[in-house]
Amino acid sequence: MKPSAPRVPSKWALWLPLVLFGAFVVLVLFGLLKPAGREVKSAMIGKPLPQFSLRPATADRPGLSFADMADGKPKLLNVFASWCVPCAVEAPQLAQLRARGVEVVGVAIRDRPDELRVFLQRNGNPFTRIGADNVSAIQFAIGSSGVPESFVIDGKGTIRYQHIGDIRPEQVEIIAQKVREAGQ
Amino acid sequence: MKRLLLALALCAAPALADGSMPAAPYAYVQLEDPAKEVEAQALMQTIRCLQCQGQSIADSDAQIAGDLRNQIRLRIKQGEKPEAIRAWLVERYGDYVSYAPRINSLTWPLFAAPALLLGLAFFLLRRRFGSGGA
Numbered sequence: 001m002k003p004s005a006p007r008v009p010s011k012w013a014l015w016l017p018l019v020l021f022g023a024f025v026v027l028v029l030f031g032l033l034k035p036a037g038r039e040v041k042s043a044m045i046g047k048p049l050p051q052f053s054l055r056p057a058t059a060d061r062p063g064l065s066f067a068d069m070a071d072g073k074p075k076l077l078n079v080f081a082s083w084c085v086p087c088a089v090e091a092p093q094l095a096q097l098r099a100r101g102v103e104v105v106g107v108a109i110r111d112r113p114d115e116l117r118v119f120l121q122r123n124g125n126p127f128t129r130i131g132a133d134n135v136s137a138i139q140f141a142i143g144s145s146g147v148p149e150s151f152v153i154d155g156k157g158t159i160r161y162q163h164i165g166d167i168r169p170e171q172v173e174i175i176a177q178k179v180r181e182a183g184q
Numbered sequence: 185m186k187r188l189l190l191a192l193a194l195c196a197a198p199a200l201a202d203g204s205m206p207a208a209p210y211a212y213v214q215l216e217d218p219a220k221e222v223e224a225q226a227l228m229q230t231i232r233c234l235q236c237q238g239q240s241i242a243d244s245d246a247q248i249a250g251d252l253r254n255q256i257r258l259r260i261k262q263g264e265k266p267e268a269i270r271a272w273l274v275e276r277y278g279d280y281v282s283y284a285p286r287i288n289s290l291t292w293p294l295f296a297a298p299a300l301l302l303g304l305a306f307f308l309l310r311r312r313f314g315s316g317g318a
Contacts, residue, residue, distance in 0.1 A: 044275075
C-alpha cells in the first residue's frame with residue numbers, strides 16, 4: 001500500500017461487500033429456518049359482533065343470530081366445517097368444554113347438511129346452535145381467516161378472545177378461563 | 185413429472201381440504217358492468233389471500249378467497265368504494281391483508297429509504313465527479 005496511490009479503498013471498504021453478503025445470507029437463513037408465523041390474528045378483539053342472522057345448518061339445532069349471542073351469557077363461538085380435518089381433532093376438547101358448562105355455538109362454513117350430519121354423528125355435537133354460512137360472510141366480519149377458529153363472546157355480544165386452529169387438550173383450561181372472565 | 189404432480193396433489197388434498205359446495209356466485213363470475221369489474225379487479229389484486237398468504241385473492245383458488253371475491257364484487261356492485269372495502273378489511277385483519285402499504289410508524293422506512301439512497305448516491309457522485317476533482 002503506497003501512500004501515494006490515489007483512491008486505494010481502505011481495508012474496511014474492501015471487506016464491506018463480503019460483510020453485507022454475509023449479513024444477507026444470515027437473513028435468508030433466518031427466514032428459511034424460522035419462518036414468520038402464518039396466523040392472521042383478528043383485529044376485532046374488544047369489538048362487538050356484527051348484526052347477522054344465519055339459518056340453521058342442521059335439522060335438530062336452531063340457527064344463529066346476533067340476538068342469540070347477546071343474551072347475557074358468555075359463549076364459545078366455534079367456526080368449523082365437516083370437511084375440515086382439524087375440526088374433527090378438536091371435537092373431544094369442545095365436548096370437554098361443554099361438560100364444564102361452557103355454552104358452545106357453531107358456525108358451519110360451506111357445509112352440506114348431509115355431510116354435517118355425518119360429521120356430528122361421528123364426532124359428537126357439543127353445539128346448542130349451528131348457523132350455516134356458505135360464503136364465509138361471518139368470518140370476514142369478525143376477522144377470522146380459516147377453520148377451525150374459536151371466539152369467546154361475552155353476554156353483550158363483544159368478541160373477547162380468539163383461538164386460531166384446533167383446540168388442543170392442554171388449551172382447554174385457558175379457553176374455559178377466558179369464558180369465565182367474559183362472564184364476569 | 186406427471187406422477188410426481190399426482191402424488192403431490194394426493195398428499196395436499198387432505199391438508200387443504202375444502203368443502204364440496206359450489207363456489208359463491210361471484211367467486212369466478214365477473215360483474216355485468218365492465219367499469220365496476222375493473223374496480224373490483226384492481227382491489228382484489230391488492231388484497232392478500234388469508235389461506236395462501238403469498239397470493240392475492242385474485243390469484244388464489246382457495247375457497248375462502250373465492251368467498252372474499254364474491255363479497256367484494258357484490259359490495260362494489262352495490263356502489264361501495266374499493267378503498268372503503270379495503271379499510272373495512274384492514275379494520276378486521278390488520279394491515280397484513282392489504283398489499284398496498286400505508287405510511288405509518290412501522291412502514292415509513294419503506295418510503296424513506298429510496299429517497300435517502302438517492303440522496304446518498306447524488307452526494308457520493310458529486311464528490312467523485314463534481315467540483316473539478318479527479
